[in-house]
Amino acid sequence: MAEILVLVDHTEGVVRKPTLELLTLARRLGEPSAVFLGPDADSATEALGRYGAHKVYVVDAPEVDELLVTPAVDALTQIAGSTRPATILLPSNPDGKETAARVALRLESGLITDAVDVVAGADGPVTEQSAFAATYQVTAHVTRGIPVITVKPNAAAPEPAPVTPEVVKWDVTFGPASTAVKVLSRSPRERGDRPELTEADIVVSGGRGVNGAENFAVIERVADTLGAAVGASRAAVDAGWYPHSHQVGQTGTQVSPQLYLAAGISGAIQHRAGMQTSKTIVAVNKDQDAPIFELADYGVVGDLFQVLPQLVEEIERRRS
């Protein structure tokens, strides 16, 4: 059966949800083999096997944490060069895309980035992408070499298909120091209790209408009631009301959750490009002409400081 390589995205051995989505997609194309870089493979192998990885290639070398991107490029290029998989799947984050591009170049292969779906075609995988702020849907395929594809989070629901993986340790020859970028320091940001923005099923975002950092508590209250991640528009982030790591937009994070609730956000193109493909969109805004209402499945024209607390109260009343 065709082997599909999947690059594992993890934090100290805890496998992130998009990797489970990649393994699920990989099963449409062949038999998944995970490629794990770093020292914590033991903790990850069980999770990877649960989602269908028949093999886990393990690359445990200091370079993995000491250098930026190139260790993954060296590892994938060498493993793929030897095993000749049918496809290589990587997550669509900045490092994933750079890794993918460099691997494709070295393997003289084609690259498709930011796929929102991947299916098996007659001649290899066929991808779907969202283009031009989600106004176009594009299908494409790679025409040379081993298709290298990066996939956006929420492209598929992870489906377990448990197997016991074969663990294969791989010795990678890393590139010269002259082309390396050293990681001088890594300061983890505080992980809150809320879901990760790109992976969350529900996102509740605040914009200019929130009018202050303290007022974001109203947004957070709604998010916590719904078990959602918190997002912010560029205006709110630029004003210093919420951290940039939560910015949703063309230059922030792009999300595609089941539900996107936009409060006090006008819906300028910058923001829309970041959330336009959400399955259900709901908006609350004082201005009935706000462009966000063009996208909304349900909208309330009103003061978010009245509407949102009432929303939370009503949900809690219904639950009790």
Place this chain on the structure above:
Amino acid sequence: MKIVVCVKHVPDATADRTFTEEGSTDRESVDSLLSELDEYAVEQALRIAESDVDAEISYLTVGPDDAKDALRKALAMGGDSATHVSDEDIEGSDAFGTSLVLARAIERHGFDLVLCGMASTDGTMGVVPALLAERLGVPAVTHVEELTVEDGTVTGRREGDSATVRVQGALPAVVSVTDRSGDARYPSFKGIMAAKKKPLETLDLADLGIDAGQVGRAGARSAVDTATRRPPRSKGEIVADDGTGGAGLAAFLTARKFA
């Protein structure tokens, strides 16, 4: 220090962008301009030059005739010269073809530092800087919000999903900067006038020793099968808050099983 800033002339992201029948970006039907994300790279180059008397800044773009406008806009912000690579055989290039042309032009010019934006606003792949580093055989210090060039190295701060990471590479290097790296300046009237006189050379594939088969549609490694306009989202129910707006919203969310 020789700095090359790669810039792209792109269809206006706020306009109605479309695809051609062949599945490539339609560059005729809307106005194009210097990609907003490239302005940040221009700005960082200018700041480096302002702190290093010996820096020379040259802008580079690959594109059809009107791509020169992107170069003139960059020159109006500051900098010394520009190179436009234009050839009909480049049309339809993928990132591999584009990066090949850029890399050869950069080598021809000579460089200590290549600066790029984090991604183009049309293709939005964000892979050209990494491909340039791979082709040029130099470190790729990418996605930085803060940048320092000194003692033959470039150090940058990146903000990842879960951590702040500081990275460093030796020069010569390729660097890409994000839209958080510092507000780009507006060109002054004096700058706009001066830009018209700064040297701008035009090159084609032959000047770079590149065969047509390596670039363009012929050299592309992937193909678009279909490009379909998404039906616009139909407008849903919009209600004015009459004192029950929040409750109505709760009913909607509950019915859809979100709450």
